Amino acid sequence: INDTDSGTRKFGPGHFDLVVIDEAHRSVYQKYRAIFDWFDPLLVGLTATPKDEVDHNTYRLFRLEDGVPTDAYGLDDAVKEGFLVPAVGIAGGTTFLDRGIRYADLSEDEKDEWESLDWGDDTPDEITSEEVNKVLFNESTVDMVLADLMAKGHRVAAGDRLGKTIIFAKNRDHAEFIARRFDNQYPHLAGHFARVITHGVSHA
Incomplete structure (x- = not known):
């Protein structure tokens, strides 16, 4: 112009x-x-x-x-009018995601791991459910959610395969963490089944 x-x-x-x-x-x-x-x-x-x-x-x-x-x-x-189908919600969760984490409720091994984390100036006594994935990428929580998805997710190919699924992550680091946990838990699908897609990925 x-x-x-x-x-x-x-x-x-x-x-x-x-x-x-x-x-x-x-x-x-x-x-x-x-x-x-x-x-x-x-x-x-x-x-x-x-x-x-x-x-x-x-x-x-x-x-x-x-x-x-x-x-x-x-x-x-x-x-x-038949142009879209309604979404069907399935509720799922874990204790960490639902209630957060309290130091006092942890086992001795978990307390040792808690104390070894780099919390900055102040080590907290608890992490609320809203904060879990903001401050802590927890392996067991991600593993449980992935297992729930693999067991109960929408199936295709006469039930033989999980259908195309989007997992929304907090940020790119969290997405890459989830992909690493997936590859670790399902090595026969590693590297091709679960992929990180962001604006920074070529041909996303």
């Missing part, structure tokens, strides 16, 4: 009658915003996750009230 090599702008503000913006929640606060500000057409924005944060506001781009899109096609409608 800033190209003036020919002495005039190639695209004036009225060049287009309609601009369609896919993934509009991403576009509004990146460099593409300049395009939307320059051109003066009708705008159609498509997104599954509109944002209403002060500096990342999808609705404001379209001069709409926050939280009130021009039109919406909800999950219930998409399921009813």
Whole structure:
């Protein structure tokens, strides 16, 4: 839009009658915003996750009230009309994940291991369930969750194989830790069955 090599702008503000913006929640606060500000057409924005944060506001781009899109096609409608299937939740957990860890409840060996960890200035007396994977990548907890997944996860190929599954990790280090534990627990599947996928992985 800033190209003036020919002495005039190639695209004036009225060049287009309609601009369609896919993934509009991403576009509004990146460099593409300049395009939307320059051109003066009708705008159609498509997104599954509109944002209403002060500096990342999808609705404001379209001069709409926050939280009130021009039109919406909800999950219930998409399921009813056969375009999507409903999610089926299965609850699972471990004592560590549900209740956290208290030093006083540990065995003597576990207390020794606790004391050998680098906690920084202060060794805590307990770790809440919310903090478990923030401060401690616990092998036995990850192993139990992976075993639960392998035993109860969605099966394909007439039940012979676990279906494609996404495990959400706290960060890249946590994801790599989970992948290492998987390879350790299931050596016959190591290196190809469970893979870490992040924005930093080529051809993710």
